[in-house]
Amino acid sequence: xxxxxQYIEKLRKSGLRPTKQRIKICEVLFDxxxxxxxxxxxxxxxxxxxxxxxxxxATVYNTVHAFMRKGYLKEIPLNAxxxxxxxxxxxxxxxxxxxxxxxxxxHQDDVDEVNIKRTIPGKKIKSVEVIAKIVSDNQSQK
Amino acid sequence: xxxxxQYIEKLRKSGLRPTKQRIKICEVLFDxxxxxxxxxxxxxxxxxxxxxxxxxxATVYNTVHAFMRKGYLKEIPLNAxxxxxxxxxxxxxxxxxxxxxxxxxxHQDDVDEVNIKRTIPGKKIKSVEVIAKIVSDNQSQK
DNA sequence: TAATACATTATATTTATTCTAAACTGTTGA
DNA sequence: TCAACAGTTTAGAATAAATATAATGTATTA
Ligand SMILES: [Mn+2]
Ligand SMILES: [Mn+2]
Ligand SMILES: [Zn+2]
Ligand SMILES: [Zn+2]
Numbered sequence: 001x002x003x004x005x006q007y008i009e010k011l012r013k014s015g016l017r018p019t020k021q022r023i024k025i026c027e028v029l030f031d032x033x034x035x036x037x038x039x040x041x042x043x044x045x046x047x048x049x050x051x052x053x054x055x056x057x058a059t060v061y062n063t064v065h066a067f068m069r070k071g072y073l074k075e076i077p078l079n080a081x082x083x084x085x086x087x088x089x090x091x092x093x094x095x096x097x098x099x100x101x102x103x104x105x106x107h108q109d110d111v112d113e114v115n116i117k118r119t120i121p122g123k124k125i126k127s128v129e130v131i132a133k134i135v136s137d138n139q140s141q142k
Numbered sequence: 143x144x145x146x147x148q149y150i151e152k153l154r155k156s157g158l159r160p161t162k163q164r165i166k167i168c169e170v171l172f173d174x175x176x177x178x179x180x181x182x183x184x185x186x187x188x189x190x191x192x193x194x195x196x197x198x199x200a201t202v203y204n205t206v207h208a209f210m211r212k213g214y215l216k217e218i219p220l221n222a223x224x225x226x227x228x229x230x231x232x233x234x235x236x237x238x239x240x241x242x243x244x245x246x247x248x249h250q251d252d253v254d255e256v257n258i259k260r261t262i263p264g265k266k267i268k269s270v271e272v273i274a275k276i277v278s279d280n281q282s283q284k
Numbered sequence: 285t286a287a288t289a290c291a292t293t294a295t296a297t298t299t300a301t302t303c304t305a306a307a308c309t310g311t312t313g314a
Numbered sequence: 315t316c317a318a319c320a321g322t323t324t325a326g327a328a329t330a331a332a333t334a335t336a337a338t339g340t341a342t343t344a
Contacts, residue, residue, distance in 0.1 A: 017341080019291065040331080056293045061332070075222065081301080082331065083222035095262060110260040114272055118252040120237060124279035130256055130272050137266035161309090161322065182300080198324045203301070223332075224300065285344100292339070303328065312319080 003031060014066040021055045025063050029073070035088035037076065037103040040064065043085075076103065078131075093130040106132070145173060156208040163197045167205050171215070177230035179218065179245040182206065185227075218245065220273075235272040248272070 007026035008018040016022055028046050038046075040060060047055050064085060067073040076084040078096060084103060093111050095104040114128050149168035150160040158164055170188050180188075182202060189197050206227060209215040218226040220238060226245060235253050237246040256270045 017290065019340085021292070054293090058294085058333085059292060062291090077219045077221055079219060080217065080222070080225035093258075095265075095267075097262075097265065098268070104262060106258060106260055110258060112254075112257040112259075114256055114274075115254040116235075116248060116252060116272075116274060117254075118248055120239070120246060120276055122279055123237075123239065123276040124281075125237075126240070126275045126277045128272060128274045130258075130270060132256075132258060132270045133268045134262055134265040135268045137264055139266075159310090159321070163323070196324090200302085200304095200325085201323060204322095287342100287344080289342075290340085293337090295335085295337100297334065298332080300331085301329080304324105304326085306324090306326105308323070309321085310319100311321095312317100314315100314317090 003027075006030070010067070010070075010072055014070045014072065016063065016066055020053060021059050022063055024051050024053055024055060025060065029067070029087050032087065035086065035105070037084050037086050039082050039084055041082070078103070091127070093132070095132050095134045097134050099135060104134075106130070145169075148172070152209070152212075152214055156212045156214065158205065158208055162195060163201050164205055166193050166195055166197060167202065171209070171229050174229065177228065177247070179226055179228050181224050181226055183224070220245070233269070235274070237274050237276050239276050241277060248274070 004023065007023050007030065010026060010030070011018045011022050024047060025043075028043065028050070040057075043064070044055070044057065044060055047060070064073060068075060068085075071089055074086040074089050076086050076094065078084050086103070088105055091108050093106040093108070095106060096102070097104065111130055114130065116125070116128070146165065149165050149172065152168060152172070153160045153164050166189060167185075170185065170192070182199075185206070186197070186199060186202055189202070206215060210217060210227075213231055216228040216231050218228050218236065220226050228245070230247055233250050235248040235250070237248060238244070239246065253272055256272065258267070258270070
């Protein structure tokens with residue numbers, strides 16, 4: 001598979017040598033058919049479940065941070081108690097389902113350009129993110 | 143001043159008796175000419191500086207949480223390592239100045255209604271928040 | 285192979301947050 | 315008046331995410 005080479009490429013560009021542990025992390029993060037959102041705890045559990053190798057927490061954190069620095073992962077601040085990370089690094093927005101504690105991507109195309117009619121002198125906008133909180137629609141129709 | 147009564151009202155509605163410590167917290171939070179953003183650490187420091195009474199961390203956390211439950215304060219998830227709180231509980235958006243680590247309000251009127259062309263079956267949108275990250279505009283004009 | 289550079293890991297540390305339990309305060313009613 | 319009670323404050327302990335450390339392991343290079 002050419003996958004392994006992609007992982008090695010990503011690791012090298014992140015300044016990391018391609019080791020067994022790091023490639024395993026890449027497999028979980030980037031081999032998925034779809035992008036996904038995760039916490040470090042969840043990532044460690046996924047690795048444990050689908051691999052026969054153990055990867056220490058330090059390695060997971062270090063690798064995730066290296067990928068973030070390089071732009072291969074994004075952090076989504078949602079919750080003060082725990083970081084969420086996103087393997088979808090394209091510009092996009094999110095629904096956050098408060099009942100299921102679940103992030104759902106909204107493609108950039110599905111949100112009209114956000115027009116902010118205010119500027120801060122000496123500053124320019126670097127990025128704009130929308131978070132729409134959603135809840136069950138118990139439309140008790142009369 | 144009628145302020146004290148407002149505070150007592152807010153405390154009572156939050157299920158808390160108006161004590162010296164809690165009223166002091168209200169003074170800092172709600173007497174300000176303008177609304178503001180703070181971390182718990184900052185709030186404790188403000189109280190220490192402007193009061194002759196000491197308020198324990200536990201009381202500050204408990205009171206802030208009670209006010210959040212009641213909707214007198216909002217939490218702004220920005221940073222995985224520390225919570226930011228907002229005394230502006232109207233619907234509004236934010237600039238986040240990444241260089242100065244500072245939140246700036248954007249009034250709802252200054253952002254065109256965010257139109258999301260996507261729905262999740264069985265769910266409805268409860269709130270929509272925009273965070274625009276800003277950085278110095280070193281427009282090196284040629 | 286030997287020297288060196290880099291990685292991994294278990295463990296310790298840090299820090300925000302939450303919990304606990306004891307001391308304190310204000311209210312109530314005999 | 316004052317004892318009982320409910321609620322409050324507090325210091326300190328516990329928890330848990332994140333980060334740092336330092337010893338051991340592995341790969342690369344000369
Ligand atoms: Mn909280
Ligand atoms: Mn981080
Ligand atoms: Zn996403
Ligand atoms: Zn605000």
